[in-house]
Amino acid sequence: MVFRMLRNIYEWLKSLVIAALLAYIIHTFLFAIVIVSGPSMEPTLHNGERLILNKIVYKIHPPERGDIIVFHATETDDYIKRVIGIPGDKIEFKNNQLFVNGQPVEEPYLGDVYTGDISPFTVPDETLYVLGDNRNNSSDSRIFGPVAIDKVVGRVKIVIWPLNKLGFID
Template sequence: METGRQPSMSTRPWFASSLRVLVRESFETIILALLVFMVLHLSIQNYKVEGPSMEPTLNQNEYLIVNKLVYLRFDPAEVIDALPFYDGGADETDRYIFHPPVRGEVVVFRSPRDQSRDFVKRVIGLPGETVEIVNGTVYVNGLELVEPYLDGKDNTTMAPVQVDQGTVFVLGDNRGASNDSRSWGPVPTENLIGRAWMRFWPLDHLGVL
């Protein structure tokens, strides 16, 4: 007659199974977190306003959220080249997945003169247009541009500038204190980082731009 009890092994499979579930769920959580981080990194970025060039719209030390996807482009030629039996005949210029820059939008971009510096300005002139400034009044293709976002005008005068394809003409809202396309010409659209979408700091200035 057996008087002792044999050690139970039933807990070991349960423990191993639970450990596998824990490892799998932890791995899935890490992968999901990495995917969320990558999506956020690729789609938005924060930007700190430096200087008075966009006053009164934006002020020193305000923080913005920049939409980096809005001006995302693709090259149809690369897609077309991958298609079998294609022998040309289509417009193969770059296209925007969402939409190209629009006049009046506030954008963040890499400086044409120093790629390590980012600026925030407003889009004024679009590809193919002519921009001229007479005593502080902006004319686009000979028509006066209404600018309700300005807090007064300066007396700037600028000879007509042709905005080439693949570029945009930008100005700061505070014309008297802005280094912009009047100094270094239109900005290549490839320099655009994105559209300034929202101001999130300080909280009392929170809002969509």
């Protein structure tokens, strides 16, 4: 009887340890939940929304224009921004229009915001040019320059909270 009880406890503890180990591996290497803080990605993302962060995607292929990424902005802060330019791209804003490599880029996620003019800028190797969708209220590459690719944590594609926003991010 005691042996059977000890065996049940052992099996239960073993299952608990395996579950905790799997949760740790998934959170550390594959996926995490991040919380939007601030208005810099409005109207696409809003303060307090919870997102699933895919940490493994950029181990398979590099970030692409239009991706919404999370990156280490400082030692203590992570930012969420949209990739506008990849290494080698020439970025320019003229008359409130984004140009990448001389071609106008449609940005339907912006709404009616004024970005301002920015002189042509070539994105250096191993970096990304990132901007918030709320251009009038965003600290981004216009302020702190391009982001080193090795600072990128992953890509967000899914809102999980609040439930009325559950779904993929455009």
